[in-house]
Amino acid sequence: MNILLLSMPDCAPHFNANRWKPPNLAISSIAGNIEGHNVYLADLILRRTRIAETIRELLLQYQPDIVGLSAMSFQFATAKRIADLVKSLKKDTKTVLGGYHATLMYHEMCESDDSGPFDFIIRGEGDLCFNELLEAIDGKRSLESIPGISFRVDNYFIHNQARPLEDLTKIKIPNRSQRIWKGYQYYGFTLDIVESSRGCVMPCNFCSMDKMYGKTFRRFSIERILLDIANAKQNGANFIIFSDDNFTLDIKGFESLCDAITEAGHNDIRYIIQASSMGITSSDTLIEKMAKAGFRIVFLGIENASEENLRLLKKGNIIERTKLAVKRLHEYNIMIVGGMIIGNPNDKEEDIARNYEFFVNLQIDFFADQILTPYPKTGMREELLNMGLVTNKYDYSRYNCFWANIKTNYLEPEDIQFLRWKYNRKYANYICTTPAFIKNYPLAYYYRQYFRRPFFKIKNRLFQNSISEKELYKRDMERAEAMNKFF
Incomplete structure (x- = not known):
């Protein structure tokens, strides 16, 4: 059979869509674990200006028997429109939806018109599940035998039992060779995505990661990670983002990986990771090893300058550890993207302003300032609903941390939206002027300045x-x- 796997074109407005064009790791991984079929990968982030025309061209050129779509919650509306278009052009094509939204919201979807254009839903990890579904469609096994799928029978869906977490040793590396287009980039670098682990055991209540993996943490072997990095480089990557939710849950494993990357000569490219302040500061040798291995940017979950808000977010009082993490990372010229969450229940304008001032005083290199978002099935959503602070309950297309879907006890959604814009504008000339940025990108600094x-x-x-x-x-x-x- 011919299999066409699509990732969605939607991009959060925080990002410059012309300079931020990442491949989708999920569909690449699924492709790497499909056996006996022709598979093609279309990352629609590379065709944002002509989606409908592109879908028509793909259907005509590749004649897919199966179209798989991966979508987060804010991308689901686009996925549904694309699936509707596929069905209108080639009604016999089977459509499969996977990703976070399908995993978290399959019951709600299947009890409404939202499930209309989909024949199958994959809940949870799809790496191996998708190939099992192809076997069933091919008549080699029954649909009922596949945990983690939902399938249509006439006008309703049957939901099989939940799928256990996968044994990571059975998942092959992604198949990047079947990507239809080139052009993945991060501000001029050729970008790819690699993962070294899955899951997180932290208690943060604004995150939905535990709904995909539970409160678990699994790490791929170092050998497999190095093979994945080598494959990404062979496909042109000179900048790799690790998709791990928290890279510092296993410090010894992280240090061993840094050593292995250096020894294998893979420190000739640049890496971005996401980490916690507690994790980064829990070892006296980690950051030096990171610098040697080529880790250039850390997304640091700072979240807020207020102890009250940190307690609400279930982050703990990490302020002093954050200051220490920033100091140590900057000593090795590792740049920091600071995660910031504004719009907490008791936020006033002065509270929001204080966060930006805190980041500037710490010389955080880039702001990842997000508006608190009531993601489906999270503890934070339930708390905000109970407080009567959720103003947009169901238009998930706006659930990308840019739009204000909530109010505070003192600010309306439009106030929060404006204040985020106001302080981004106020500090626009600060970005790209930090010492760490200048040391990493002196030419870019002088050009901008x-x-x-x-x-x-x-x-x-x-x-x-x-x-x-x-x-x-x-x-x-x-x-x-x-x-x-x-x-």
Whole structure:
């Protein structure tokens, strides 16, 4: 059979969609574990400006018997429209939905019109499950024998038992050779995604990771990780993002991986990871090993400068450990993307402002400032619903941390939205001026400082001085609204 696997084009408005074009690891991993079929991978992030035309071209060229779609909650509306289009053009094609939204919301989907264009749903890990589904479609086994799938019978779905977590030793490395297009990038670097572990045991109540993997942590073998890195490099990558939710849950394993990357010569490229302040500061030797291995950027879960908000988020009082983590990472010129969550229940404007000031005082290199989002099935969602603070309960297309779907006890959603814009604008000239950034990217710093910024300063004087702050805000929000309008 011909199998076409699609990832969605939706991108959170925080990101520059022209410079941030990542491949989807899930569909690459599924492709690596499909046996005996022709499989093609289409990351629609590379075709954002012409989605409908691209789908028509793909169906015509590859004549798929099965179309698989992977979607997060904010991408689900797009996935449904694409599946509707597939069915309208080639009604005999079977459609399969997987990913976080399918895993968390399959009951709700299947009891509504949302499930209309889908024949199958994969819940949980799809790496091996998808191939088992193909065997059933091929008549080699029964659908009822496959844990983790839901399948349509007439106008209703049958939900098989939940799938146990996979034995990671059985999952082959992703098949990157079947990607239809090239062009994955991160600000000029050729980007790819690799994983070294799955799951997280931390208690954060704003995260839905435990609904995919439970409160578990599993690590791939170092040999397998090195093989995956080598494969990504062979396919052109010179910048790798590790998809692990928390890279510092196993410090000894992390240090051993750093040593192995260095010994294998894979420190000739750059890596980004996500980590916790507690984990980063729990070893005196870790950060030096990271620097030698090529780890250049750490997404650090700082979240908030308020002890009260950290307790609400179930992060614990990590402020002092965060300061220490930042100090140690910067000693080795490792840049920090600081995770920030604003819009907590008792936030006023001064509380939100204090977070940005805290980040600037710490010389955090980049802001990953997110508005608290009531993701489906999270503890935080239940708390916010009980407090009457969720203002958008069901339009999940806006659940990407950019849009305000909640209010606080003092601020309305529009207030939160405006304040995020206001403080991003206030500190726009701060970004890319930190010592760590200058040491990593001196040419980019001087270009921005002595050419780009003067140019935009003159442009703003000429064209924006007559425009009110309110109008500028309105224009930026209109651009953000239009960013994921594909049909």
